[in-house]
Amino acid sequence: MYRCSETRKPQNKHTAKHKMDARSLFKRNAKYARESLGLREWLYYISGTDGEYTFRDNERAFARLCIVPKLFPSSRDALNLKTILVGREVDFPIGISPSAYHQVLHPEGELATASAAARLNLCYAQSLYSNRSVEEVSAAYPNSMRWMNMRAVKERDYLADVVRRAEKCGYGALVVTVDSPIIGNKLSSKRIPFTLPPHLKPGNLPVSSPDTKEEDKVIHLRPTTWEEIRWIKSLTKLPIVLKGIQTAEDAMLAIQNGASAIQISNHGGRQMDYVPASLEALAEISEAVGGQIDIFIDGGFRSGVDVFKALALGAKAVFLGRAVVFGLHYGGCDGVVEVLETMKEELELAMMQTGCTDVNHIPRNVVRRVESVARL
Numbered sequence: 001m002y003r004c005s006e007t008r009k010p011q012n013k014h015t016a017k018h019k020m021d022a023r024s025l026f027k028r029n030a031k032y033a034r035e036s037l038g039l040r041e042w043l044y045y046i047s048g049t050d051g052e053y054t055f056r057d058n059e060r061a062f063a064r065l066c067i068v069p070k071l072f073p074s075s076r077d078a079l080n081l082k083t084i085l086v087g088r089e090v091d092f093p094i095g096i097s098p099s100a101y102h103q104v105l106h107p108e109g110e111l112a113t114a115s116a117a118a119r120l121n122l123c124y125a126q127s128l129y130s131n132r133s134v135e136e137v138s139a140a141y142p143n144s145m146r147w148m149n150m151r152a153v154k155e156r157d158y159l160a161d162v163v164r165r166a167e168k169c170g171y172g173a174l175v176v177t178v179d180s181p182i183i184g185n186k187l188s189s190k191r192i193p194f195t196l197p198p199h200l201k202p203g204n205l206p207v208s209s210p211d212t213k214e215e216d217k218v219i220h221l222r223p224t225t226w227e228e229i230r231w232i233k234s235l236t237k238l239p240i241v242l243k244g245i246q247t248a249e250d251a252m253l254a255i256q257n258g259a260s261a262i263q264i265s266n267h268g269g270r271q272m273d274y275v276p277a278s279l280e281a282l283a284e285i286s287e288a289v290g291g292q293i294d295i296f297i298d299g300g301f302r303s304g305v306d307v308f309k310a311l312a313l314g315a316k317a318v319f320l321g322r323a324v325v326f327g328l329h330y331g332g333c334d335g336v337v338e339v340l341e342t343m344k345e346e347l348e349l350a351m352m353q354t355g356c357t358d359v360n361h362i363p364r365n366v367v368r369r370v371e372s373v374a375r376l
């Protein structure tokens, strides 16, 4: 069985001799992906929708918040990074957001991603559109923390079946994506549509069964409604994380409709352009939610300092999309671990320099809004 420690450390012409910061790792890994993936695949993984304003602003929003330092740092030994996400402890508050088809990026696919999460005791949310099935991932990493990603589809029997399979395989929550009930206007996909290379199969879609009729081999998105969310909830005892919340109003509706947690997300700028950066939505949502349920967030996180800022604004944990995708392509499990560990170290440093000791209690006043972004 594949394990992180069995892979070679990622080594290629992009490998630096010194230890890199997470932002530089992202650039290096993305550059490697651009040069080594086919154009179709590269555009699929990198692109945002329309003019990619939100895609870019997800990253830029972090520059609009500065950190308030504190004299005399806390020591690394005094830090606590452990936290509890939907009833289970993780070693630090960074998780892996669902993203599609990891075997396009690395031969081990989702096994490599799950392996990285298991090694670091973090949460891995597996996409419905994964190459490896829930059975394969859970057999390889039975004790790891895994959540299963869902979305409303017309094929309700199929969805109910995936929920049952995920439950049986020990997945700890359902992450129901609500921000993409219709496909956004991704211009690159219109130019060069993404298709799964013929040698790869979708692990969780109905195609897995040899008896499946040709016309049943795909699933179709169904307009998401609160009724649909309640139906998914009725299928399972697993907690529901609603992914794709962007306003305080929808956060409150999520609570009323039984969500155990929400994930603020604009799908990495892949769904609707000109919506606010994820970070911009956080303060308002956190205030409205007032601690009733946990708030997670994704979108544009490239460094541990970015993570620190989100925790200060009220997020319980941060989830990574492209940073993991490109780390996986660069070095498989080790490439993902490299990204996550580097971010963790940067988060620790930010905590020390602001006198914070516990990720669960990072006060709001350690960050301050800067208006003069142009000079940053």
Ligand SMILES: Cc1cc2nc3c(=O)[nH]c(=O)nc-3n(C[C@H](O)[C@H](O)[C@H](O)COP(=O)(O)O)c2cc1C
Pocket: 044, 045, 046, 058, 097, 098, 099, 100, 127, 128, 129, 149, 177, 243, 265, 266, 267, 268, 269, 270, 298, 299, 300, 301, 319, 320, 321, 322, 323, 325
């Ligand atoms: C190639 C790709 C595929 C994705 N597939 C899914 C998916 O299957 N389900 C989902 O909820 N989000 C999906 N996402 C969105 C991510 O979970 C996440 O919201 C987003 O990537 C965060 O932004 P970031 O890439 O800047 O970190 C995908 C993102 C990318 C880049």
